[in-house]
Amino acid sequence: MKSIKSLWNFMKGSRTIYLFGIISIILATFFTVLTPLFIRTTIDSIIGDTPISSVYIIKIINFLGGREYLKEHLWVMGGFLISLTLLRGIFLYYKSTLSSKSSEKTAKKVRDELYDHIQKLPYEYHVKADTGELIQRCTSDVETVRKFLAVQLVEIGGSIFTLIFVSYIMFNLNVKMTMVSMIAVPIIFVFAVVFFSKVKVAFEASDVAEGKMSTVLQENLTGIRVVKAFAREKYEIGKFDEKNKNYKDLTYRLIKLLAWYWGCSDFLCMMQIGAVLIVGSLWTSRGNISLGTLVAFVSYEEMLLWPVRQMGRVLTDMGKAFVSLKRIGEIFSNPIEIMEENHEKPRIEGNVSFNNVYFEYEKNKPILNNITFDVKKGETVAILGPTGSGKSSLVYLLARLYEYKDGSITIDGIELNKIDKKWIRKNVGIVLQEPFLFAKTVKENIKLSNPMMDDRKVFEAAKVASIHKDILSFENGYETAVGERGVSLSGGQKQRIAIARTIINECPIVVFDDSLSAVDTETDISIRKSLNLRRNLSTTFIISHRISTVCEADKIIVLDKGNIVQQGTHYELLKEDGLYKRIYDIQSCPHENYEYEMNLKNA
Incomplete structure (x- = not known):
């Protein structure tokens, strides 16, 4: 229902x-x-x-x-x-x-x-x-x-x-002749319903096999460069051939079952029509029914049998439709994000304050615990820490992609959860670790948030992201199509276009979620120099694993297991015997640390 x-x-x-x-x-x-x-x-x-x-x-x-x-x-x-x-x-x-x-x-x-x-x-x-x-x-x-x-x-x-x-x-027309005409109808109906309820498994098996074959094809096309790099063409061809053969075998089995059904049902229908012809001819010769009545019954018999034998297939397809409606309904059953349009839309300057912030994805499994720090307008804050320490989660709270469970986050003195979500996301620009580009031109990707934006701003943003010269070297410059997911560009070029796409909006708060890791050190320095020239325009959060990227930040926050274990400037943290200094030592003297670790293993 x-x-x-x-x-x-x-x-x-x-x-x-x-x-x-x-x-x-x-x-x-x-x-x-x-x-x-x-x-x-x-x-x-x-x-x-x-x-x-x-x-x-x-x-x-x-x-x-x-x-x-x-x-x-x-x-x-x-x-x-x-x-x-x-x-x-x-x-x-x-x-x-x-x-x-x-x-x-x-x-x-x-x-x-x-x-x-x-x-x-x-x-x-x-x-x-x-x-x-x-x-x-x-x-x-x-x-x-x-x-x-x-x-x-x-x-x-x-x-x-x-x-x-x-x-x-x-x-x-004739009650007795009608009874003769309907002898096989219940049999054909039950046969159709039972057959299609059983053959539904074969339908599903064929659909699943087709899905698996499509998955192999999609994965191969998406990862074709990896396949080429590891010379795995023969393996991938074999894998696709296996899925294709399985799909062919299951589909052929389904076709044979359907052929068997239609053959058997045709036989039953012909038997029923034959019974009508034999009995009808006998009764016509005896004068029990007229010739016209016999002709009418033969015609009506064909009209009667076709929908009956189709009913099993139709009922099976109806079952599929209801399953599909249920699957569609499951999506609608998930509540949409409440955007709270009646919330505040203040002018964002960029002063950020975290006070005893607690956040968890699963109950009683904290991702961030007792996070407290302050950032003034225009400052650059670097966040450093091991994988899984909660770095990305922390900055995602700023854009209200997640909601903190306890504590307080304020922007310019206003509680974050009282600010309109759309408004805060317009004012907090995030450059993700894995950039995604649409199959459009370079210019269209940079102007994604505002297609009517002046081209001059596009060029300025590209210069800040150190991608302007690269774009000019392309055959069609800014009108170059980047292909699906930016496939025609290198990882660093995609990352820098994504940076330009965020910078062009001139957000008062900008977050770089480990997005400088895909660029070389020289480009990293160039981008940070450009950002320093704009330091009065926005408050900047930089997540990185490179000491060279975070060392010039006004404040460095070191996270470990969801807690702030250190906080200060580069030189202040180097004076402490903690996680930051250990990371610095490893990145400064990788050869010595490797020998040290090997000596520990051999000891």
């Missing part, structure tokens, strides 16, 4: 169109079932002498010229039957057009709402989410729902109306 309710909600705005589609299938079915009835009338009452019992048919016969006229001009009945077929075709066209239009509008609405919802989900959700799974739910699952609305649900409606109309007419 929940799936049906959600589908009904998604159809808002296209329900009327779909209703007209259903009316069209009813009318198409009505004109379809009329055809054998008029063939029977032509054989029995126009060519033959059987009286016409239906008042409505008498009126139509009189409208067409009367019985005697039609007997001499049988082409009129032929033309009337062609008209019925034409009307059936017209309404089948509208059925397909209207149901497809409605289903496409519904699918578009689902995709739009899914994309909108995913965009508004919190950062924490995306960190844990499986990207491939999200893509599948936004594409394959939505397509399954669309096909259900456009084809399968309409087929169910058409089948139900066909069964109702045909059964009603058959029972009115």
